[in-house]
Amino acid sequence: MKLLVTGANGQVGWELARSLMPLGDVIALDRSRCDLSRPETLAGLVAELAPDVIVNAAAYTAVDKAEAEEALATTINGTAAGELARAAKAVGALLIHYSTDYVFDGSKASPYTEDDPVAPINAYGRSKLAGEMAIGASGCDHLILRTTWVFAARGGNFVRTMLRLGAEREQLRVVADQHGAPTWARNIADATAQVIACAQRERQQGGFTSGVFNLASSGHTTWHGFAEAIFDAARARLPAVGLKVARVEPIPAAAYPTPAARPANSRLAQERLRARFGIVMPRWDEALCRCLDELSGR
Ligand SMILES: NC(=O)C1=CN([C@@H]2O[C@H](COP(=O)(O)OP(=O)(O)OC[C@H]3O[C@@H](n4cnc5c(N)ncnc54)[C@H](OP(=O)(O)O)[C@@H]3O)[C@@H](O)[C@H]2O)C=CC1
Ligand SMILES: Cc1cn([C@H]2C[C@H](O)[C@@H](COP(=O)(O)OP(=O)(O)O[C@H]3O[C@@H](C)C(=O)[C@@H](O)[C@H]3O)O2)c(=O)[nH]c1=O
Ligand SMILES: [Mg+2]
Numbered sequence: 001m002k003l004l005v006t007g008a009n010g011q012v013g014w015e016l017a018r019s020l021m022p023l024g025d026v027i028a029l030d031r032s033r034c035d036l037s038r039p040e041t042l043a044g045l046v047a048e049l050a051p052d053v054i055v056n057a058a059a060y061t062a063v064d065k066a067e068a069e070e071a072l073a074t075t076i077n078g079t080a081a082g083e084l085a086r087a088a089k090a091v092g093a094l095l096i097h098y099s100t101d102y103v104f105d106g107s108k109a110s111p112y113t114e115d116d117p118v119a120p121i122n123a124y125g126r127s128k129l130a131g132e133m134a135i136g137a138s139g140c141d142h143l144i145l146r147t148t149w150v151f152a153a154r155g156g157n158f159v160r161t162m163l164r165l166g167a168e169r170e171q172l173r174v175v176a177d178q179h180g181a182p183t184w185a186r187n188i189a190d191a192t193a194q195v196i197a198c199a200q201r202e203r204q205q206g207g208f209t210s211g212v213f214n215l216a217s218s219g220h221t222t223w224h225g226f227a228e229a230i231f232d233a234a235r236a237r238l239p240a241v242g243l244k245v246a247r248v249e250p251i252p253a254a255a256y257p258t259p260a261a262r263p264a265n266s267r268l269a270q271e272r273l274r275a276r277f278g279i280v281m282p283r284w285d286e287a288l289c290r291c292l293d294e295l296s297g298r
Contacts, residue, residue, distance in 0.1 A: 001023055001024030001025070001052045001053065001200065002024060002025050002027065002049070002050070002051045002052050002053075003020050003023060003024055003025065003026045003027065003051060003052065003053045003054075003055060003196070004027050004029070004046070004049055004051035004053070004054045004055070004093075005017065005020065005026060005027065005028040005029065005055045005057060006029055006034050006036065006054070006055070006056050006057055006058040006084070007030070007031075007056070007057035007058030007059065008028035008029055008030040008057075009030045009031070009155075010057050010058065010059070010061075010155060011150050011151070011152040011154070011155040011157060011185040012057045012098060012150065012152075012185045012188050012189060012192075013028065013030075013057035013058065014152070014154065014155070014185070015152065015185045015186045015188070015189035015190075016028065016055055016057055016189045016192060018189070019186070019189035019190050019192065019193045020055070020189070020192070020193050020196070022193070023053075023193060023196060023197060024052070027049060027051065031058070034058070036058050036059075036075070036076040036080035036081075037072065037075055037076055037080070039075065039079045039080040039082075039083040040083070042080060042083040042084055042087055043083060043086065043087045043090065045087075046084065046087035046088065046090070046091060046093070047087065047090065047091060050091050050093075051091070051093050052093055052094065052200070053093055053094045053095075053096065053196055053200070054084055054087075054088050054093050054094070054095050054096070055096040055192065055196075056081060056084055056095065056096065056097045056098070057098060058076070058080075059076065059077050059098070059128070060072065060073040060076040060077050060124070060127065061124070061156075062124075063102070063122060063124045063260045063262070064258055064259040064260045065259075066122070066123040066124040066127065066260065067122065067123050067259040067260050068259070069123075070123040070126070070127065073123055073124060073127040074126070074127040074130055076127070077124075077127035077128050077130065077131045078127050078128075078130025078131045078133075078134055079130075079134070080131075081097060081130075081131030081132075081134055081135055082131070082134025082135060082137070082138060084097075084135075085097075085134060085135040085138035085140045085142060086138050086140070088138070088140040088141070088142070089138055089139055089140035093140070093141075094140075094141045094142070094143070094196070094199055094200065094203065095135065095140050095141065095142040095143075096142070096143050096145065096192060096195065096196060097131065097132075097135055097142060097143070097144050097145070098144075098145050098146075098147055098188075099128050099129075099131065099132050099144050099145070099146045099147075099212070100124075100125065100128050100146060100147065100148065101146065101147075101148040101149075101180060101216075101263065101266035101267075101268055102120060102121075102122060102124055102125035102128060102262070102263060102266075103118040103119075103120050103125050103128055103129045103132065103146070104116065104118060104119065104120070104125075104263055104265075104266075105119040105120070105121050105263055106121070106178075106262070106263020106264040106265040106266060107263075107264070107265070108265055109265070110267070110269075111265075111267040111268055111269040111270075112214070112265070112267065112268050112269060113214075113269045113271075113272070114146070114211070114212045114213060114214055114269075114272055118132075121261045121262075121263060122260035122261050122262070123260065124260065132144055132212070136210075140210075141199075141203060141208060141210055142210045143195060143199060143210065143211065143212075143213060144211070144212045144213070145188075145191075145192065145195070145213050145214075145215040146212060146213070146214050146215065146216075146268060147183050147188055147214075147215045147216055147268075148180045148181050148182075148183055148216045148217075148266050148268060149180045149181060149182040149183055149216075149226070149266065150182075150183055150184075150185055150188065151182055151183070151184060151185070151288070151291060152184065152185035152186070152291065153291055153294045153295045155185075158182070158223070158226065158227075158230075159182075159230055159288070159291065159292075162226075162227050162230045162231070163230065163234060163238070163241050163243075165245070166230075166231055166234070166241070166243045166244065166245035167241050167242050167243055167244060167245075168244065169244060169245060170244050170245060170246050170247070171245070171246065171247045171248075171249065172227065172245055172247075172248050172249065173248075173249045173251045173255070173256065174223050174224040174227045174248055174249070174250065174251065174256075175222065175223045175224060175251060175252070175253045175256050176222045176223070176224035176225070176250030176251060176252070177222065177252050177253055177264060178222060178223055178253055178262055178263065178264055178265075178266065179220055179221070179222055179264065179265050179266060179267055180216075180220060180221070180222075180223075180265075180266030180267060181216040181217040181218070181219060181220045181221070181266070181267065181268070181284050182217060182221070182226050182284040182287070182288065183215075183216045183217045183281070183284065183287070184217070184282075184284075184287035184288070184290065184291050186287075186290075186291070187217065187281055187282055187287055188215060191215055191273075191277075191279050191281060194277060194278075194279055195213075195277050195279070198276075198277050198278075211272075213272055213273045213276070213277075214268035214269060214270055214272065214273060215268075215270075215273055215279075215281065216267075216268045216270065216281065217281050217282060217283060217284035217287055218270070218280065218281050218282065218283045218284070219283045219284050219285065220267050220284070221284065221285075222250075224248060224250040224251075226284075226288075227248050228248050229285055229288055230288065230292075231243060231245055231248065233288055233289050233292045234292055237289070237292045237293060237295075237296045237298070238292060238295060238296050240296075
């Protein structure tokens with residue numbers, strides 16, 4: 001099996017290179033070899049490589065910056081995703097694509113299911129929704145995996161931000177009224193490998209259907225709860241970080257103004273993923289400890 005991965009240097013893309021290896025030949029392309037800001041180049045690239053599976057891990061993920069660059073975010077997350085889907089259709093490839101909790105407005109009181117109405121409240125969310133819709137319209141075999149609050153030992157993410165700030169300051173203020181499940185990029189990549197293996201069997205046997213699946217850690221917390229867990233775990237595992245932080249003040253989102261609004265509820269129900277693929281994701285706090293173990297070289 002030939003698997004094409006985009007966004008090879010991203011949190012998820014980096015982990016995919018390892019997780020997908022047992023499935024076949026992985027061609028992992030970074031921005032320099034597969035640039036989603038130039039959607040017109042993608043059909044030719046895919047036709048030339050003729051992969052069996054395309055995993056699109058490239059995305060414009062700068063949530064606040066997207067407010068001022070919505071056109072670029074939409075080209076990368078919307079138009080280019082649609083072009084990859086049409087290219088997948090042309091070569092008969094399966095497309096795996098990632099989307100986000102930010103397609104929802106966060107007003108629901110319980111976890112979102114895949115069929116809940118979408119209503120993004122920021123430019124990034126709108127651009128990711130455009131990608132979902134373009135893929136759905138393409139007619140290619142596809143699975144859209146909606147994930148949340150991704151972290152990893154490398155790349156730009158909340159864990160690395162907190163470790164940096166926690167080494168600089170004695171007190172931090174962190175939003176405590178946004179709820180979600182921090183999800184480790186490695187767990188996403190491993191689950192993706194399971195999903196692909198299952199989907200390819202279904203396609204061979206004629207029982208495949210395309211669709212949207214939530215894919216996030218088990219359990220949930222707030223950004224404040226996540227920050228406290230990061231510092232607790234780091235004190236035990238990463239003395240070299242030299243944490244100064246003594247207090248993490250819980251604050252409402254209204255007290256932490258940002259260019260982009262964020263949903264209050266980012267929780268995603270996991271039943272559909274379990275029913276179709278038998279996947280139960282690890283808990284977010286256990287995954288956090290494994291990730292920090294990796295950072296500490298354990
Ligand atoms: N991060 C998160 O919290 C969440 C992410 N997701 C989704 O999961 C997927 C994976 O995200 P994640 O790995 O966390 O994101 P990252 O930001 O870690 O990685 C995204 C990658 O996309 C690359 N990229 C950006 N612009 C382009 C472009 N024009 N052409 C090609 N590549 C480009 C980046 O390249 P470079 O390294 O050069 O900048 C980066 O390597 C995305 O679809 C994202 O929307 C969903 C929910 C939460
Ligand atoms: C740095 C910092 C952030 N915050 C808040 C701001 C925000 O509400 C929350 C998280 O901030 P971030 O900017 O890391 O999160 P953000 O970039 O919005 O994360 C999102 O990224 C995209 C790509 C997704 O798809 C989402 O699932 C989600 O992971 O923490 C504080 O309260 N205090 C702080 O010191
Ligand atoms: Mg961010």
